[in-house]
Amino acid sequence: MSSAGxxxxxxxxxxxxxxxxxxxxxxxxxxxxxxxTGKDQGSAEAKNxxxxxxxGKGAAPRRPVPRGEGSRLPDDxxxxxxxxxxLNDLVKAPDDSFGDDAGIGIxxxxxxxxxxxPAVRQTLSPRTHGARVDGTLPAAFDAEAxxxxxxxxxxxxxxxxDPPYDGTGMPPVPVQILFGGxxxxxxxxxxxxxPAKARFGNEWPDHPVCGDFDGDGTEDLAVTxxxxxxxxxxxxxxxxxxxxxxxAPVPGGGPVLAAPDPRADVNGDGYDDLVHATxxxxxxxxxxxxxxxxxxxxxxxxxGTYTFRAVRLPPAPRLPSGTSSGQDRPATELLRSADxxxxxxxxxxxxxxxxxxxxxxxxxxxxxxxxxxxxTFSTSIFLG
Numbered sequence: 001m002s003s004a005g006x007x008x009x010x011x012x013x014x015x016x017x018x019x020x021x022x023x024x025x026x027x028x029x030x031x032x033x034x035x036x037t038g039k040d041q042g043s044a045e046a047k048n049x050x051x052x053x054x055x056g057k058g059a060a061p062r063r064p065v066p067r068g069e070g071s072r073l074p075d076d077x078x079x080x081x082x083x084x085x086x087l088n089d090l091v092k093a094p095d096d097s098f099g100d101d102a103g104i105g106i107x108x109x110x111x112x113x114x115x116x117x118p119a120v121r122q123t124l125s126p127r128t129h130g131a132r133v134d135g136t137l138p139a140a141f142d143a144e145a146x147x148x149x150x151x152x153x154x155x156x157x158x159x160x161x162d163p164p165y166d167g168t169g170m171p172p173v174p175v176q177i178l179f180g181g182x183x184x185x186x187x188x189x190x191x192x193x194x195p196a197k198a199r200f201g202n203e204w205p206d207h208p209v210c211g212d213f214d215g216d217g218t219e220d221l222a223v224t225x226x227x228x229x230x231x232x233x234x235x236x237x238x239x240x241x242x243x244x245x246x247x248a249p250v251p252g253g254g255p256v257l258a259a260p261d262p263r264a265d266v267n268g269d270g271y272d273d274l275v276h277a278t279x280x281x282x283x284x285x286x287x288x289x290x291x292x293x294x295x296x297x298x299x300x301x302x303x304g305t306y307t308f309r310a311v312r313l314p315p316a317p318r319l320p321s322g323t324s325s326g327q328d329r330p331a332t333e334l335l336r337s338a339d340x341x342x343x344x345x346x347x348x349x350x351x352x353x354x355x356x357x358x359x360x361x362x363x364x365x366x367x368x369x370x371x372x373x374x375x376t377f378s379t380s381i382f383l384g
Contacts, residue, residue: 070153082109115340133163147210154180201226211272284334314371
């Protein structure tokens, strides 16, 4: 991370506030990571969670999103060659008695040694980035997938929303696309256009999954249709949200779709594959589903059973003291397993949370011993 910065208040990066070993605590003063000492600067020994998470406006430094020229990473929204992190379930403000959706948080990757820099961040909300449907902005705004749908070298974000629906007939499409560019995700999203011939039944299109299912080098989208069928949309997509082409729904799927992990092309034949299941799969947990194998005509050939393997998580870092939320017990889940620092090895990003107003995001690098996070922060940094 950059060594430049000014003291503006105490803060931590999404998910936690600690400094241990080589871990970097993002405070109001940004600083380059120093040697492993096991101690916080200017204090006694620091433990996971001893430093309070950010809260309030302007509590953490903020830097502009670097301008990129395009890359091949699916979740590099500004095209600078560094993977970005997408965060749903941002904590609520302390005075938010209504529990409104705080939106989506983006932490941009940078050329810093640890890749991600919480100071280079962006909040996406329905009000600022959502597309209106029948004159109404969405209330829900959840990131589902990321890939370069328009083939311009900048990753795009696929979002699910809650458009108005009176319960009669085929519902509107709740999926929206926010396109990336040289300065990241900007402007208003557009509603995904699913041709009528690619829809079936009266269920909401849901669970969008990116993949090059037909092997032509461009990203496609698959979304659920009714009765276990799949709407398969061929890329590239226009900036108006329309696919290059689509055909009748594909049978043999399920009510939930997912991408195989860690390889989208399970059998190595040059076509990305698709997993269907009866329930949503939580990242990093064991699970089973069925495969639809990709091919020249897209996903459609049954591929047998697919097994998601569990990922061992490091011991959960402690939440900052004095931030307990009622009787809720802290919970930790895997958010992402991917290479954020460019060393060709997957890093782990976890979220530990207690209730809706306390959380800690932690980034673990495989090269760091002792299961200690190298970066921690709270998603409260997105509230300002």
